Amino acid sequence: MKTSIILTVIGPDRPGLVSAVAARARAAGGNWLESRMAQLAGQFAGVVLLEAETDVADNLESALRELEGDGLQVQIQRGSDISAPVRHHVMLDLVGHDRPGIVQDITAVLARHSVGVETLDTACEPASMTGEPMFHAQAQLGVPEGVDLDTLQDDLEALANELMVDLELHDPQREQPEAAA
Known part of the structure; x- marks a missing residue:
């Protein structure tokens, strides 16, 4: 074993x-x-x-x-022998001017929807033209069954507008072309 x-x-x-x-x-x-x-x-x-x-x-x-x-x-x-709950995987991409609290604000919305952060990569790099610090984040999220992705996306977009960042939620299953019948 x-x-x-x-x-x-x-x-x-x-x-x-x-x-x-x-x-x-x-x-x-x-x-x-x-x-x-x-x-x-x-x-x-x-x-x-x-x-x-x-x-x-x-x-x-x-x-x-x-x-x-x-x-x-x-x-x-x-490790645990307990199997992880079945989750639907979606990707989140974010870029915007750096400021304290971006990760906390985004993850608070995810937590309200019971969405887990499975991987998170972040970096703060100077913008190509201005040199201002730009915050970049890419995350793989685990969305439990029953969570409405459209509502999650609406809540994330509302926060992105408030934070003045660009945020995209990618659902690989929705983006795949349907098989011909």
Whole structure:
């Protein structure tokens, strides 16, 4: 039987850091399945989903905790056997002048509709012509059954107008051409 292990590491960025984490996981019987990693303000931050046979999971966790000796902060959590609720996936794209509170405002609307944020990538970059900071966000959202996408889109568009940002909600299922009968 297999066990899922979620590893979070944070620490000063340096060459070879990901390789060191991967080597330690592999040597202790872990299989690297999925990850999200970034260098942020000189710090490395990563989240990794590992899988291991249940009988070696404790040894894998111990081996991963040894990364703390390399100057990393380590958090380990075992995955749940509870299956996630069925959700419809939609994509959200946002761009606008940077200001505090954009993420909180958007996610508050999503929470009111019981929509989960499955992935979120954000960046603040200078605009090409003016150099003003522009905030960019792209998210994959999990929309539960019964949530009206049109109402969600209306609420998000109203907020986008208030924030003066461009926001698009893409539903891949709605955008696919219907099969010919």
